[in-house]
Amino acid sequence: MVRLQVRQAELAPFAMNICTSIVGRTKAEVLNQVKALVAEKPDVLEWRADFYEDLKASEQVKALAGEIREAAGEIPVIFTIRSEREGGEPIQLQEAEKVALIETLAATGALDIFDYELSGGKAHIETVKAAVQAYGAKLLLSFHDFDKTPEPDVLQTILSDCEAYGADIGKVAVMPHTSRDVLQVHEVTLAAVENARIPLITIAMGRLGAPTRITGASFGSALTFAAGEQSSAPGQVPLGLMQGVQQVLGDDAGRLS
Numbered sequence: 001m002v003r004l005q006v007r008q009a010e011l012a013p014f015a016m017n018i019c020t021s022i023v024g025r026t027k028a029e030v031l032n033q034v035k036a037l038v039a040e041k042p043d044v045l046e047w048r049a050d051f052y053e054d055l056k057a058s059e060q061v062k063a064l065a066g067e068i069r070e071a072a073g074e075i076p077v078i079f080t081i082r083s084e085r086e087g088g089e090p091i092q093l094q095e096a097e098k099v100a101l102i103e104t105l106a107a108t109g110a111l112d113i114f115d116y117e118l119s120g121g122k123a124h125i126e127t128v129k130a131a132v133q134a135y136g137a138k139l140l141l142s143f144h145d146f147d148k149t150p151e152p153d154v155l156q157t158i159l160s161d162c163e164a165y166g167a168d169i170g171k172v173a174v175m176p177h178t179s180r181d182v183l184q185v186h187e188v189t190l191a192a193v194e195n196a197r198i199p200l201i202t203i204a205m206g207r208l209g210a211p212t213r214i215t216g217a218s219f220g221s222a223l224t225f226a227a228g229e230q231s232s233a234p235g236q237v238p239l240g241l242m243q244g245v246q247q248v249l250g251d252d253a254g255r256l257s
């Protein structure tokens with residue numbers, strides 16, 4: 001099993017690193033959120049740039065990425081433009097413009113990991129991968145289904161496609177409707193991580209799926225997303241609570257007896 005190497009790697013294999021998302025609409029909101037979140041010491045930050053109001057102004061986006069980097073210090077930052085079809089905010093960019101923006105941002109060296117959706121297609125994935133990896137950042141290929149939990153064989157294929165398409169990290173987030181759906185996310189993860197050579201992140205969203213955000217490490221998931229000032233997807237546990245839980249799960253100070 002491959003672990004995501006960030007700050008709390010020593011907690012593995014019992015606990016997960018925790019990521020929290022910046023979802024500001026304006027520059028001021030983004031920077032205020034970064035400042036507030038950094039003070040809470042998440043292991044990873046995600047800039048959900050689809051929330052940002054002016055993605056078309058690439059020079060401003062570049063400058064803002066630099067300011068986020070500076071404020072984040074040592075905390076790795078994921079750059080994400082979640083598409084509307086996969087649960088993101090409406091944006092003004094076409095797919096090719098999104099890819100071009102990622103290329104521009106990768107070259108700045110300000111961001112550590114770039115999330116790109118598998119549904120963007122092979123050609124775009126190749127372009128993003130080349131740009132991101134050329135500048136020493138990591139490619140995270142992702143898949144989201146806000147309506148349902150796909151069948152286990154479909155989920156399995158999606159996770160192996162992430163690796164086959166050259167990702168450094170793979171991620172799926174799906175919506176469960178039954179407890180069996182939740183169990184399937186864990187089962188698929190357990191099977192997938194046995195063969196994977198990259199870290200995998202799996203999430204069942206919503207209230208029903210919330211246990212996967214807490215106990216994912218036991219089944220091989222590498223990272224969990226917790227709510228910062230605002231949540232970025234349904235079912236996220238507040239950051240402070242999640243830190244407490246993962247700390248207890250991950251340390252060997254005898255708090256679990």
Ligand SMILES: O=C1C[C@@](O)(C(=O)O)C[C@@H](O)[C@@H]1O
Binds near residue numbers: 046
């Ligand atoms: O892909 C993910 C996972 C997520 O959707 C969640 O369910 O926590 C939250 C998103 O911000 C992130 O990009």
